[in-house]
Amino acid sequence: MAEPELTDLLPRDVLDRPSTEVAPDLLGCVLEHESPDGLVAVMLTEVEAYTGQTDPASHAYRGRTARNAVMFGPAGHAYVYFTYGMHFCVNVVCMPAGTASAVLLRAGKVIAGETLACARRTSAAGVRPADRELARGPARLCQALGIDRGLDGADLCAADSELRLRRGVATARSEGKSLIRTGPRVGVREGADVPWRFWLDGEPSVSVYRPHPRKTATSPG
DNA sequence: GCACCGATGTGCT
């Protein structure tokens, strides 16, 4: 018999909840981008929750701007931002319109379209990344999937959207959440005290924890 | 494996 449940879109009401509850539920789910170049799908292995205007580490902490407007909209859309002058990162918007919480997708395991993902991730120097590094880290995940700001606001719960979120194939999650681990979020200074990073224990595609980027110490010379 | 550093747009002070 067919197995339609393997490709079910994630219902929007799953995302219409606090991001700290949504985040662990996204582990094992699949993000796929159907671009003109082809389809790449990634099983999520590491995420972080941001609670919006109450969270000093959130882009929404200081209120709504043109960049973060999507976060203030309804659940189930993609918030894509550009950072450090060269990288994109993607979030899943949670909670109803007016509440700007989201889940940052930090890492995943490529389960379809590996050739295309690898081509996108191959450096200018021609260095081909290892399989587990194809989508390890939020900017690498976006690069492997071909996500840029053109997908900001994309509906992740619509069948006709080119960027979609699906229920996971059978994973550790279906056997309980004992293999989900938590810890502080990566690279944040404010809000580093809350364990709102979630990952699948033992997954090689999980990014390495980094407390905070080294300060740009302007050495006197 | 870890430390350092440069690249470089956007939002905020």
Added chain:
DNA sequence: GCACATCGGTGCC
């Protein structure tokens, strides 16, 4: 002007 939800390359262990 500066910090930033980052990464790739280099140097070293």
